[in-house]
Amino acid sequence: MDSMKLSKDKLNSFVAILAEQKQLYMPQAEGETLKYSPVNAKVQPDLVFSNTAVPAKSVVFPQVETLFRYEVEKTDIKMPAGEEERVLLGVRPCDARAMSIVDNLFSWDVDDPYYLGKREKTIVVGLACQKPGVNCFCSSVGGGPASTEGLDVLLTDLGESFLVKPLTEKGEKLCQAAGEIFEEASSDDLNSAEKLHQEAAALISRSIETGGIPEKLPGLWESGIWKEVSNACLGCGICTFLCPTCHCFDIQDEIEGFEGRRCRMWDSCMFGEYTLHTSGHNPRPTRRERTRNRINHKYNYFVQKFDVIACVGCGRCISSCPVNIDIIEILQQVKEAQ
Amino acid sequence: MSEQFQPNVVAFLCNWCSYAGADLAGTSRIKYPHNLNVIRVMCSGRVNPLFVINAFQQGADGVLISGCHPGDCHYMEGNFYARRRFSLMNELLEYVGVEPGRFNMSWVSASEGAKWKDVVAGVVEKAKEAGPFDQFRRNKINW
Amino acid sequence: MCDNANPYVPYMATIEDTWYETLGDRCVKTFKVTLDDAAARDCWSHKPGQCAMVGLLGVGESMFCISCSPTEGDFLRFSIMRAGKNTQALHEQEIGDKITVRGPYGNNFPMDDWKGKHIITIGGGIGQAPLRPIVEYVKANLDQYAGLTMIYGARTSGDLCFKGEFEDMSKRDDLSCHMTIDLEEEGWNYNVGFVPTMLMDVNPSPENAIAITCGPPIMIRFVLENLKKLNFADEQIYTTLENRMKCGFGKCGRCNVGSLYVCKDGPVFSYATLKDVPEAFA
Amino acid sequence: MVDLEKMRTIAKETVSRDDVRYLIGWRQGTYGFRVSPHFMKGPEEAEKLIFSPLCSNNLATYLTLTEKLPVPRGEQPDSRKIAVMVKGCDSRAVVQQLIEKGIERERVFVIGCPCEGVLDLKKVEEKFPGILSPVEVEWSGDKIIFTLPDGVKEVPKGEVLAKKCLSCRYPNPVMSDITLWDEVKSLGDGNYEDVKEMEEKNPQEKWSFWKDKFSSCIRCYSCRNVCPMCYCEDCVLDRLNPQWINRSANISENSAFQLARAFHLAGRCIECGECERVCPVDIPLMALNRKLAKEVREQYEFEPGLDPESKPFQSSYRPNDKEDFIL
Structure with missing residues (x-):
């Protein structure tokens, strides 16, 4: 047509x-x-x-x-x-x-x-x-x-x-x-x-050459940049809730009188409670691990599984972050890191 | 509604004074409105502000917290803390648009069966006047 | 789950039998359940190592490993430690009560590939639950495997799960069964010492053998070290992981270790896979 | 007057001390008017530090936000001080944390920065939209000077300053180990006109206002996390057992969350306005906090975050506290 x-x-x-x-x-x-x-x-x-x-x-x-x-x-x-x-x-x-x-x-x-x-x-x-x-x-x-x-x-x-x-x-x-x-x-x-x-x-005034980032991320697992970029992070859910590609959710039961429902709701990998085990053990104990997971999920794991970067460059996480954590800047550091 | 609205009032009563006072009202056969759901707590100071919010969420049309008169607390000072706390709670609830009179606090001692009756009658009357509470009742929103 | 079924909707199941494995604050209770729906029973088939979402309507659900082998019969067993909201509510359930089950989820121990090999299970505490299906499966097909060695330990004799079964097994001479507790106890006739040490004492040969370990992270770490000392190759070592999970089939996103989803790509991993996954032992 | 040279020199000295772990200050952000908290580990980073009307972040938050991981066996916990730069309002947060024993006095080194008011980014970015290259901003009397890519612009303070600053009574740190420059005059009288205006509405009007605001909440918990006073290790919002507030985002649960959050700050909120600044859906959270602050101040003559020796408001009482609402 x-x-x-x-x-x-x-x-x-x-x-x-x-x-x-x-x-x-x-x-x-x-x-x-x-x-x-x-x-x-x-x-x-x-x-x-x-x-x-x-x-x-x-x-x-x-x-x-x-x-x-x-x-x-x-x-x-x-x-x-x-x-x-x-x-x-x-x-x-x-x-x-x-x-x-x-x-x-x-x-x-x-x-x-x-x-x-x-x-x-x-x-x-x-x-x-x-x-x-x-x-x-x-x-x-x-x-x-x-x-x-x-x-x-x-x-x-x-x-x-x-x-x-x-x-x-x-x-x-x-x-x-x-x-x-x-x-x-x-x-x-x-x-x-x-x-x-x-x-x-x-x-469009901002840009980053994303080629090579997915391949480079696994090697930076223990790199100091994660601590560096997550220092100022508040651990809130703005970047993930407002992200158009973030899709993680929680499942909960709710009861109202004698009726109940099981429902799912947005959840954020930046919350500590997200991965917390009942035993009190947390595989991602600090904001460093959570930030690392967020970037890796978008630019590494998702690429491995589906061959596409799980980021569309809408800039919401940058504009809404209360402490100016800037994903372009993080990616730049990833590229520069040794 | 052909029948008059019967409000649902949740009352948190301290074990030592107000609960005994309500008990006395009962054994003395004093008649008072039956719209009350009594929750016995050890002290008015034990009432968490979340109890009040949650009561409203789960369908209370009015909330009453009742404890010993100042100075008579079984734990010496529990009701003093409660007084500060719920005075502010009262202000906050009114500020967001919960009608005045939905949230109440009273001092009723173990010997004040008659006062208990008056308090309950007053609280129920005010809740009736305010009508069903629906500001932030759970009510299966978006189910 | 049956084909075309909504993967979020659980089956109803009835508790047939239940008993305590251990007592105390964090007691372990075993539930033997059967699915109510005949059609569901027909399409349900699980293998050793798989997990299922067990829960209660109105409370929630959590992921548990299925602690029985399909060779045991047409039922499911879950051994659950009382720890959080969900497990507390499950512990309150009695025989005849209804629970919800969905699954089975995840991969399984490659029991077929292991045929003809010597199977060694090394468990600690509640970590024996995912290993129990292996034990039962090998016991049921003992002629197809070169042998079965079990090493199982807990802090005290009261913390040992499946104690009766182990006592029976230790009387058999076609199985090698080693129970141990951390500290000496009156009336305890088996070994005393930590599981990794016990492993060195048993000193299994790596030849034609597979070692599977599960237990607290610290135990796993030392068991892995000791297995390497005993010259086990990475491909001969298996473990099973558990993380917080919500959906069970790779959507909710939280159980990942590196790029692997524990619920989909796991929970069973060989050490050869896991050693390169940085988050696996976090 | 802001003296960046002095600030950097002192930062260098401080961070070089053996008993200081790191220093938290502000640095230029990655674009436009943004500023980011900076965690300074060594003297060579001093040039990055800035102090300008854009430095709205309350850095006291990080004193309690940083996760305390278990100390590995055989190692000693790091007991060195954390140096933190504070404006007037931020210093009250530090004091309030000390009152509540959230932090220990000997673990912090407080560097005071008297402040002439910070900007409301929303107002600024509306005034000068689409600016990508970092902008320098300075105070100059009752004006703010913006050095924009297309020239220098002067804007009267009243047009761009954050609301909280227009009525600020504590522009100077109430407590510090060192103060960087001369104290400044306070900008406002701390009136509660906005609160009073809301109080005068009838319940229906009030609720229709708040209903609108609460229903847009997406429960990102940014307001909780940014708050220097919200540092419970086990927050009621994360707990499942008992679960007082459901995870669902709807008017009922959102209201419960917002009321609980505001009430938890009663007699504790030091009015730094961070919660309102970070809210991605523009809920006027300070209106709730200020209502409670007003009652605490007017009825109990109490102000949080001023005297480290005082007792927390809600765990103290006076026998003659007002009780006119009690039946």
Whole structure:
């Protein structure tokens, strides 16, 4: 299917069409925090922002998710209702790419029915990034401001209109359903979109050459850099909770009256409690080991298993870190270390 | 609601004074509202602020902490600590929007069966007025 | 688990029998359980060394090794030390109570590859639980193995698990069974001393042998040292690891040692694999 | 006046002492306006140290945050001092840790840096967005001078200073082993106008405000970890048995967590504002802390973190404490 054009004054009707067909998720401000929330057809779309504070992973991998329910002292297990069809609108290419990276993990060996169930029923409509943030480094880890990986449709803001490019079958179907409001895109439109993508890529000011890092990390296991880079770490969960590729979780039981549920929630490898054994022994006793694990997981273990770096360069962990622990800087030190 | 709302009040009573006072009210056949869930603790100073928060989470519409009069504590000073602690707790709860009157503290001695009745009646009345507590009740959110 | 089943949903199981292995604060209780669902029993097949998630609805679940061999019958055994929230709740369960089980998880001891070899198990404390399936498996197929030597120790005689079984085995002359406790005790007729020392005393030959060890980290460290002194090759030494786990099939992310997931790539590792994994003995 | 030369000289001397393990100071961050805590091991690192309006990190946190690993058999525990640079508010954290016996006086060496107020990064980065190269910032009277890539800019203090600094009464360290430069005048009178404003609302208004804020909490526990007063080895939030607060992030558990956190700091919070600064979802945590600080100060005439000899607020009492709310 060819690319089309959506005039900006028809954005509202596009949103309304999407919201009628499926549950629409869009970046919404909760207080001062931008995150993807369910919206109805009447929402006023606002897609002008650098990126959301909480990544789009929260739609397919919510912070808390019921695995099943039961009644206390009984043995029947009740499954949660099936997943609804969803559309995500306005996803930045880095967040979408993160989803396709995390897909590897959740479909590895054993399929994860909750994640994959949501993922299959979700159509991701992305918006090419035109104003990369100061800490964006997506082009260093295999992405880019107009990367299409993980997206079903890519929008590009041409000023007066959006260029709409369906990328997958799911995306095509979605566009066909909204067919009438689109105009034909001219070759000029395609060219100017291409130009905008290149301009955005040129605006990315931070970079790191990641080649060789996965191979080098195992040799730096006992290196002094881990102590060095983790000294200031507070051991909080900001970098992992806000990371679009971090996927580790905890499973807990909760009881309310006579009803109970088993649910899973985001967990962070930066918490001491994460690996703590019941005996009191902790295989990762300090922030040094935890930081080392975090970097290794993203840039070494994940690469060994799935042949892709589990980092999309969205820069959230850098911008949100309260003590300026900077993953680019850590990688730089890894490269320089002997 | 056709029937009048019956609040659920959780009361933490100190073993030595207030629990005995409530007991006395019972043996003296003093009638008082039955909306109370009594939890006996050894001293009002033993009540952890988390008990109060958790009571509200698990469905209490009102909370009462009752201990010995100042100076009468079986452990000499437990109720003095409790007084400081829960005076602040009271302020904090009101500050985030828990209605005044949901959280209460009282001094009831072992011989004050009649006062016990008044305290309970007052607490239940205030909880009734405030209505069901739903600010941060657990209530199976997003189950 | 059965194919196509939701991997997070456990099977219900009934406790058939239960007894204490050791007493005290951190007592060990053994549960013999059977799965309630006939279909689940049909698709369940475990091998020595595998683990399962055992739990209670409303409390939670934890990973335990299955401490029986499939050769023993159509049931599961778990020997559980009372330590945290979950194990405390499990210890309160009686015969007839329902628990949840999912699994089996992880790899297993390569019992088939070891056929014709001399099997040596070296266990300490509750660390004998994952070794017990090997012992039972070899006992059931004794003609296929060159022999079985067991070294098992604990702090006191009261801390020895499966004591009755060991006493029976030590009376047999086709098995070599060595029990030891750390300090002298009245009425104790077996050895006294630490497990690594005991290993040197038994002095097993590395020829055509496989040594499997499990126990407290400090014991494992010295046992490994001593096995090297006895000229065991890295490939002849096996151990089984345990870490905090939540899912059991490589998703939740916390049990990794280096790039290996204990729940998927383990829990059974040969020393040849583990010696290059920096986090393995942390 | 800030004297970086003197600061570095003293840092060199301090870190060279036999009885000092390392020194915690501030260094230029990796980009823009960011500053990072620096753990200085030797005198050669002195040039890295800075002190500017960007140094908002409360370094006293690290005195209690650093994990204490078991000492290997046969070795002696390292009993050398840790030197730490403190602003006025940070010094109160150190004092409060001493009051609570969280640290020992002879294990710390306190270097005081009188401070004219630190910046609110959110305000600054909004004013000067997208700046990557490190920026130098200085105090100059009632102005802040930014040396930006495209020239020097002067901004009135009031526009960029952190809220806590605008009403700060303790800009000078209340305790130190050495003070680096002259004391400065306090900026504010420590009023609680914002708290009073909130108090006047009705319960529905208050709750609708807090409900919004609490529901955005993602439970990263950054506020807990950054707090110099949050150093329990076994935190109630990590415990499973009993589990007072569920791990789920929802309005009920988040409120319980936030109330418990705030209450745990009642009579202990020294108002350094770090919790609010680090919050990735902008919950006004200081509004809770300041409410309790106000009650403690107004009703009990008590202020934490001033006198190392005083008793902790919640483990002391006066027979005539107010009890007008008691039935």
